Amino acid sequence: MNSAAVPLTAGHPAPGPYDPATARLLAGWYAIGRPATLVDHLRHYGPAPFGSAFSGSACSPLVEAVAEAGLTGRGGAGFPTARKLRAVTAQRGRRVLVVNAMESEPASRKDQFLIAVAPHLVLDGAALTAAAVGADTIHVCLPRDRVAQYRQLSAAVDDRQRARLDPVRLRLHALPDAYVSSESTSLVRWLNGGPALPGGSPPHSHERGVLRRPTLVHNAETLAHLAMIARYGPAWFRQAGTPDEPGTLLVTVSGAVRTPAVLEVPLSTPLAMILDRAGGATQPLQAVLLGGFGGSWLPVEHLHTSLTRRDLAPLGASPGAGVLVALPSASCGLLETARVLTYLAAHSARQCGPCRLGLPAVADDFTALATGRADAALLSRLRHRASLLPDRGGCRHPDGAARLAASALHTFADDVDRHLTHGTCKAAHQPPRLPVPSATAPETWL
Structure with missing residues (x-):
């Protein structure tokens, strides 16, 4: 990461008592000011309430509570969590749960921080979910370059095993660290012995995933929220947020x-x-x-x-x-966007036309615009190429790149005109603001 990287901090602890409306997952952090051990976790929250989870069917009390709470996935897509739980329990056979703790988004640190300060809240949520959907194995996926995070979570798992807290087996895995490796089908594909690249559908993972078994993939933060709902109920969860988007x-x-x-x-x-x-x-x-x-x-x-x-x-x-x-205002939004698009092009799955051809072309055009090397046809060509990316790829990676490019052309429209007329701007010489890693393509997906 460059100098713009986000530190692992939650800012200054909130003064006064714990306010459930503003601090929930981080309540333990604010209360003790350090990462929670298993002893800290049990003292603050108590053991996971497995009595509300056991069922292995769509009518599990925990599944019903999650539905009533209105919890949605916190990994980015915002899909209703209860619908995913019900989809996997509707399938026959023993299920599998995959915890997605990859967090390959370079500008995000939320899952890393949550696991650093409250690992047992995430693991509680995983164990409760496994019990609710009838899974006998939990696979926790982390990027292999975060060695310290892997060791910390491994120690937390060992502590729980010694305390005999969980009724299911937890297994940790270190996966290749690449942007598309955190896509849910990438995790399933890698756990099945393949590359950590998005897989096509159908069948969907909830129908046939890890070892051809019904597989549920959830983000780490989502599972931590689920652990809180299991303890305090859906009405408590809905005290924050809006009726349509609670929590x-x-x-x-x-x-x-x-x-x-x-x-x-x-x-x-x-x-x-x-x-x-x-x-x-x-x-x-x-x-x-x-x-x-x-x-x-x-x-x-x-x-x-x-x-x-x-x-x-x-x-x-x-x-x-x-x-x-x-x-x-002193920075160049076009140059920042060009750096991101170059990174996204290098970290694509390269399994379809939009990733192999479209993304590099859009990144090159945007870089030419940002660096004052635009020709007369560049802007119309760039808009056309970006419009061809959405809904044509094997995964949603090209869609995100197209969304970013289109929003930059709109938000920085005045800068676009100046770059086309006068070339690069003075702001282009400012230090970068976005934490863009090297645009070198990953060495391996295995």
């Missing part, structure tokens, strides 16, 4: 803010308030990147918008992976 969300805030941090905020929190919780802007802002590298740029005038899918949808945006990057 809290972990958000990684970075860029031109005083305290880059992972924050837990209720859904419906205005974007400006989230930036204020990260210490506020250090410079005048022109835009924010919302959702991550496959997300959208929003002009600064939209910072009053609430963090909900409903409010962001008219702007062509969504909470996505819970990423918020503040871009100062």
Whole structure:
């Protein structure tokens, strides 16, 4: 990561007592100010309430509670969690649960931080989910380059095994660290002995996944929320957020803010308030990147918008992976976008035309625009090429790149005109703001 990388911090602990409306998954962190051991976890939350989970069918009390709570996936897609639980329990045979802790989004640190400070909350959620859907094995997938994270979670699993907390087997896996390796079918494909690349459908993973068994894949944060719902109930969960989009969300805030941090905020929190919780802007802002590298740029005038899918949808945006990057006016949004698109092109699965041909072409055109090397036909060519990416790939990777490119052309329209007329701008010489890793293609997917 470069100098713009987000530190693993939750900012300053909240003063006063624990407020369940604003701190839930991070309540233990705020209470003790350090990563929770198993003893800390049991003292704060007590043991996981497995009595509400055992069933292995769609009518499990826990599945019903999750449905009533309105929990949606926190990995980016926002799919209703109960629908995924019911889909896998509708299949015959012993099921498998996969915990997606890959977090390959470079601008996100939420899952890493959650596992660092509250590993047993994630593992509680995994064990409860496995019991609810009738899974006898839990596979926890982490990127292999985060050695310290793997060791920490392995130690937490060992502590739970010695305490005989979990009725199912937990297995940790270290996967190749690449952008598309965190896609759910990539995890299933790798666990079946293949490359960590997206697989085609059908059959879907919930029908035939790991070892050809019905497989449920859930993000780490989603499982931690599920563990809280199992303890405190759906009515408690709905005390935060909105009736349509309840609960809290972990958000990684970075860029031109005083305290880059992972924050837990209720859904419906205005974007400006989230930036204020990260210490506020250090410079005048022109835009924010919302959702991550496959997300959208929003002009600064939209910072009053609430963090909900409903409010962001008219702007062509969504909470996505819970990423918020503040871009100062002194930076070049076109150059920042070009760097991201070059990275996404290098880290594509290269299994279909949009990834092999479309993404590199769009990245090259955008780089030419950002660096003042545009020809007369570039803008129309770039718009046309970007419009061909969505809904044509073997996975959703090209869709995210197209969304980012389109939002940049709209948000930075004045800069586009200046770059086309006068070449590169002075802002292009500013230090980069987005944490873009090397654009070198991964050495291996195995």
